[in-house]
Amino acid sequence: MTDPIVAEEEALSGIPAQTPIDRPRTWRVYWRRLKKRPAALVGTIVFCVFLFLAVFGTWVAPYDYQAQDAKARLDAPSLSHPFGTDQFGRDVFSRIIVGSRNIFLIGGFGTLVAVVIGTAIGLASGYVGGASDEVVMRLLDVLLSFPSLLLALVLLSTVGPSNLNLVFVVAILYIPMVARVVRSMVLDLKNKEFVEAARVRGEKRSYILFREILPNSLPPLLVEASMRFSYSIFLVASLGYLGLGVQPPSPDWGLQINDARNFLQVAPWTLLVPACTIAVLVVSTNLMSDGLRQVMLPGGGRN
Amino acid sequence: MARPVFEIEGLHIDYTTESGVLPAVRDVSLAVHEHESFGLVGESGSGKSTLAMGAIRYLASNGRVTEGSVRLNGVELLGLPGKELRELWGSRIGVVYQSPLSALNPSIVIGRQLAEVARQHLGLDRAAAFARVAEMLTKVAMPDPEAVMKRYPHQLSGGMLQRCVIAMVLMTHPSLLIMDEPTTALDVTTQAVVLDLVADLKREFDSAILYITHDLGVITKICDRVGVMYAGEFMEQADLRELFKRPRHPYTLDLLGCVPRFDPTPQKRSLVTIPGAIPRVDELPHGCIFAPRCKFVEDACRAARPPLAEVAARHLSACRRWQDVPLPAAYLREATEAMSAPEMERGRHEVLAAAAAAEVHFKSAKGLIRGRTARPIRAVDGVDLQVRVGQTLGVVGESGSGKTTVARAIIGLTPATGGTITLHGKPLPRSTGKRPRATLREIQMVFQNPDASLNPTRSVGDAIMRPLTLLGGLGHQIAKGKAKDLLEAVSLPVSYFDRLPHELSGGEKQRVAIARAFAAEPGLILCDEPISSLDVSVQGSLMNLLMKLQVEKCTSYVFISHDLSAVQHLSDAIAVVYLGHVMEIGEAVLVLTPPLHPYTEALLSAVPLADPDVKQKPIRLGGSVPSAMDVPPGCRFHPRCPRFLGDICREQEPPWREGEGDHRVYCHIPLDELARLQVETLVLAGEERGA
Numbered sequence: 001m002t003d004p005i006v007a008e009e010e011a012l013s014g015i016p017a018q019t020p021i022d023r024p025r026t027w028r029v030y031w032r033r034l035k036k037r038p039a040a041l042v043g044t045i046v047f048c049v050f051l052f053l054a055v056f057g058t059w060v061a062p063y064d065y066q067a068q069d070a071k072a073r074l075d076a077p078s079l080s081h082p083f084g085t086d087q088f089g090r091d092v093f094s095r096i097i098v099g100s101r102n103i104f105l106i107g108g109f110g111t112l113v114a115v116v117i118g119t120a121i122g123l124a125s126g127y128v129g130g131a132s133d134e135v136v137m138r139l140l141d142v143l144l145s146f147p148s149l150l151l152a153l154v155l156l157s158t159v160g161p162s163n164l165n166l167v168f169v170v171a172i173l174y175i176p177m178v179a180r181v182v183r184s185m186v187l188d189l190k191n192k193e194f195v196e197a198a199r200v201r202g203e204k205r206s207y208i209l210f211r212e213i214l215p216n217s218l219p220p221l222l223v224e225a226s227m228r229f230s231y232s233i234f235l236v237a238s239l240g241y242l243g244l245g246v247q248p249p250s251p252d253w254g255l256q257i258n259d260a261r262n263f264l265q266v267a268p269w270t271l272l273v274p275a276c277t278i279a280v281l282v283v284s285t286n287l288m289s290d291g292l293r294q295v296m297l298p299g300g301g302r303n
Numbered sequence: 304m305a306r307p308v309f310e311i312e313g314l315h316i317d318y319t320t321e322s323g324v325l326p327a328v329r330d331v332s333l334a335v336h337e338h339e340s341f342g343l344v345g346e347s348g349s350g351k352s353t354l355a356m357g358a359i360r361y362l363a364s365n366g367r368v369t370e371g372s373v374r375l376n377g378v379e380l381l382g383l384p385g386k387e388l389r390e391l392w393g394s395r396i397g398v399v400y401q402s403p404l405s406a407l408n409p410s411i412v413i414g415r416q417l418a419e420v421a422r423q424h425l426g427l428d429r430a431a432a433f434a435r436v437a438e439m440l441t442k443v444a445m446p447d448p449e450a451v452m453k454r455y456p457h458q459l460s461g462g463m464l465q466r467c468v469i470a471m472v473l474m475t476h477p478s479l480l481i482m483d484e485p486t487t488a489l490d491v492t493t494q495a496v497v498l499d500l501v502a503d504l505k506r507e508f509d510s511a512i513l514y515i516t517h518d519l520g521v522i523t524k525i526c527d528r529v530g531v532m533y534a535g536e537f538m539e540q541a542d543l544r545e546l547f548k549r550p551r552h553p554y555t556l557d558l559l560g561c562v563p564r565f566d567p568t569p570q571k572r573s574l575v576t577i578p579g580a581i582p583r584v585d586e587l588p589h590g591c592i593f594a595p596r597c598k599f600v601e602d603a604c605r606a607a608r609p610p611l612a613e614v615a616a617r618h619l620s621a622c623r624r625w626q627d628v629p630l631p632a633a634y635l636r637e638a639t640e641a642m643s644a645p646e647m648e649r650g651r652h653e654v655l656a657a658a659a660a661a662e663v664h665f666k667s668a669k670g671l672i673r674g675r676t677a678r679p680i681r682a683v684d685g686v687d688l689q690v691r692v693g694q695t696l697g698v699v700g701e702s703g704s705g706k707t708t709v710a711r712a713i714i715g716l717t718p719a720t721g722g723t724i725t726l727h728g729k730p731l732p733r734s735t736g737k738r739p740r741a742t743l744r745e746i747q748m749v750f751q752n753p754d755a756s757l758n759p760t761r762s763v764g765d766a767i768m769r770p771l772t773l774l775g776g777l778g779h780q781i782a783k784g785k786a787k788d789l790l791e792a793v794s795l796p797v798s799y800f801d802r803l804p805h806e807l808s809g810g811e812k813q814r815v816a817i818a819r820a821f822a823a824e825p826g827l828i829l830c831d832e833p834i835s836s837l838d839v840s841v842q843g844s845l846m847n848l849l850m851k852l853q854v855e856k857c858t859s860y861v862f863i864s865h866d867l868s869a870v871q872h873l874s875d876a877i878a879v880v881y882l883g884h885v886m887e888i889g890e891a892v893l894v895l896t897p898p899l900h901p902y903t904e905a906l907l908s909a910v911p912l913a914d915p916d917v918k919q920k921p922i923r924l925g926g927s928v929p930s931a932m933d934v935p936p937g938c939r940f941h942p943r944c945p946r947f948l949g950d951i952c953r954e955q956e957p958p959w960r961e962g963e964g965d966h967r968v969y970c971h972i973p974l975d976e977l978a979r980l981q982v983e984t985l986v987l988a989g990e991e992r993g994a
Contacts, residue, residue, distance in 0.1 A: 036321075193750035194758040196716055197819070199735050201770055202743040215760035 040291020110170025118178025126186030230285035342526030397472030414452025462493030520911030561843035563872030662721030697874030889966025
């Protein structure tokens with residue numbers, strides 16, 4: 001049987017739009033559909049809370065994330081320190097809040113660079129096609145065939161850990177994935193009639209790519225970007241834990257887990273809190289990107 | 304008197320949606336008797352399929368039958384427990400859908416798949432089930448049933464698959480057969496074969512058939528009684544001939560007028576249009592639901608909703624002015640107008656564009672391991688045709704005949720691999736990329752799929768302005784003004800300027816595509832099946848629009864379609880294409896009356912004409928168009944030709960036989976002989992009908 005939501009949209013779409021009712025615009029349609037999916041909505045809200053903390057964390061945090069309090073080392077969670085304190089007596093809650101900025105900066109910029117470069121490669125390779133497309137895609141396949149954490153470790157141990165290098169490592173790892181998504185969109189769109197109409201008009205290649213094809217690839221690209229971002233949180237935290245990521249004294253979550261290993265018996269919160277925070281952010285980002293896929297892609301991305 | 308097999312009384316069906324409850328079908332009644340087929344017609348969104356599927360309780364999960372009674376052989380279906388209902392679905396009720404490929408499991412061979420039905424519902428053992436399948440396949444006139452049973456669905460053509468589905472459905476000898484547009488996805492020639500089959504089976508089996516279609520021509524071929532639906536209600540119900548000859552509802556009258564009549568004369572006429580669109584079922588008008596679009600509307604029509612009442616014997620109409628509904632012929636004379644303007648006669652004979660020996664051969668993929676010899680796909684294989692200034696050249700042929708590829712070669716989207724394309728007598732570079740801007744401007748195209756021909760992210764105004772600024776070299780402000788003029792020219796409100804394509808209906812999108820094509824002020828527009836995916840009423844108004852714009856701007860068209868009625872309605876000249884080659888070309892009247900080439904003749908006798916009184920020749924083509932990789936030697940039509948002569952057709956390429964004007968026929972049989980054969984078949988056809 002047909003999916004009721006699809007059936008309903010079909011029932012409604014059979015009716016032409018000549019009536020002067022104001023049809024909602026695309027984005028409003030997305031929002032309306034998102035509201036009907038509670039999991040996706042919760043994911044989006046949690047994500048937005050983290051985004052807010054990343055931007056305004058230093059003002060929101062109750063303590064200075066570096067302030068040490070020798071009298072309150074490894075204190076259990078209490079009213080004054082909701083998530084307890086670490087071995088230097090620093091407030092874990094404040095460090096979590098301030099630490100979100102790093103995640104968003106490195107993950108976000110890394111994903112952004114990957115999206116920009118990946119999109120450029122995917123567009124060019126897909127539109128030109130032929131042998132060059134084949135060569136580019138096989139090269140990207142080679143890059144994809146390495147386990148990502150291993151590749152990141154190799155790259156970082158060569159160039160040395162720094163925030164800027166982390167951004168580039170994230171970007172290099174995700175470029176092939178973004179490029180593949182964009183390329184598949186281009187392959188789908190480049191033979192559509194509206195692109196042919198543009199060719200018949202004698203439009204330049206750049207116009208066809210950036211004005212006709214790219215705008216129609218944005219929804220899947222956005223979904224892909226949000227998925228990449230959630231994986232990059234993992235990656236940055238893992239690298240931090242392994243000591244090749246963000247360096248101390250920065251309040252990085254992965255770094256915090258690493259520090260807390262030694263105190264697992266006496267102060268489990270110092271490990272559990274950052275670990276759970278990573279999990280919550282990754283899950284909510286995944287829920288959000290899943291929701292985006294369902295509301296933005298035709299057929300809800302079911303394949 | 305035949306007994307009623309399937310009865311629906313006062314049926315109401317609702318869909319529950321987020322915007323509330325939609326009453327999709329309201330108070331509908333009908334009865335189908337044994338050996339009878341009841342046709343459900345109406346535009347899309349009129350609730351035909353919902354009615355049929357709701358009546359057998361096979362609805363989407365948000366659909367619900369709220370009221371009424373449905374009886375199959377006297378058994379009430381609406382209160383039936385789910386288990387008993389499921390038993391009925393497979394055995395007593397059969398459904399044939401539009402797409403046979405999705406009705407069959409692609410990974411099971413036909414024989415096993417059909418035998419499964421026999422074992423499940425008839426309780427036969429393996430051997431008996433297979434014997435039964437073979438018997439049923441023979442009944443649906445399947446050539447070589449044993450071989451077909453060993454094939455997978457993808458190895459059969461659409462027509463053969465649809466016959467397999469019909470065989471499967473008839474296996475259990477169902478009391479009710481629901482056919483939902485079963486021939487819409489098929490070629491005309493195949494459609495004719497399947498329609499013949501259904502008509503035969505109707506006589507042989509005592510099943511009642513509920514036949515859903517939007518095509519009035521198909522209705523005349525198989526239905527005994529017809530119900531015209533509109534926005535979830537019946538507007539009119541009558542026996543076939545009565546409905547076509549003496550319609551008692553303005554909607555029926557308009558529907559009949561939307562369809563081009565077969566009448567090839569050089570004098571062109573417009574078609575009847577139905578203004579507006581079907582109302583949403585949650586925004587129905589107060590009085591008669593058709594009143595806002597009705598040409599016979601009075602104030603009283605808007606006050607109260609007229610009931611469906613018996614106005615003559617076995618004739619129901621929901622119009623309170625049914626007595627004032629004129630005869631179709633008189634109405635057509637009044638509601639349509641002659642379209643050719645006298646000034647068009649000037650310069651008529653000048654050739655604008657031509658293809659000479661045009662070829663498009665595609666390289667087919669070689670086998671990866673040991674190279675199977677790569678034969679080219681000869682999509683277009685030596686086509687000669689001319690388009691004259693201000694005229695329309697219609698191109699007809701079955702799917703796979705290469706008609707679209709010819710157009711794409713002319714415009715350069717698929718560069719020709721041989722021959723020349725000329726414009727104003729000068730040869731053109733083969734690909735769009737190499738053509739100068741002035742040439743690009745001269746040739747434009749309107750594509751088949753309205754949903755894909757506009758960029759979904761750009762507004763209507765943007766789409767029309769682009770050719771104005773790019774090819775016309777106009778400034779932004781002037782272009783904007785001109786784009787608005789063009790919107791008016793294609794009868795769209797100027798307020799559509801800022802709309803996005805998804806806010807338009809299919810017909811409106813196609814109007815924008817036409818406006819965009821005209822924006823470049825081209826001499827030639829290639830229309831590739833521009834109306835085939837649209838509703839009849841929308842088709843009619845688009846054909847009117849194309850004719851109007853042609854008269855105003857003296858533009859030439861190449862109109863590609865598989866629909867011969869539409870082609871003859873619009874065209875001054877017609878080219879009949881088969882397997883990448885022109886079979887016959889010339890002035891429309893000369894090509895069609897009488898049709899000389901055996902292929903033209905077969906196409907013409909296969910078109911379902913929307914007039915129950917027209918006698919058509921019973922010529923049916925067997926098989927389907929061969930692959931363009933294996934073009935038959937000699938005359939490429941010889942394996943399917945009903946007038947096959949013998950070795951000469953198999954071995955030698957036919958000569959061009961020149962007729963009146965530039966009428967040319969590609970056949971071994973001389974023209975006068977072909978003309979004589981026409982008369983003979985007509986007599987034969989008459990006798991057959993008399994017998």
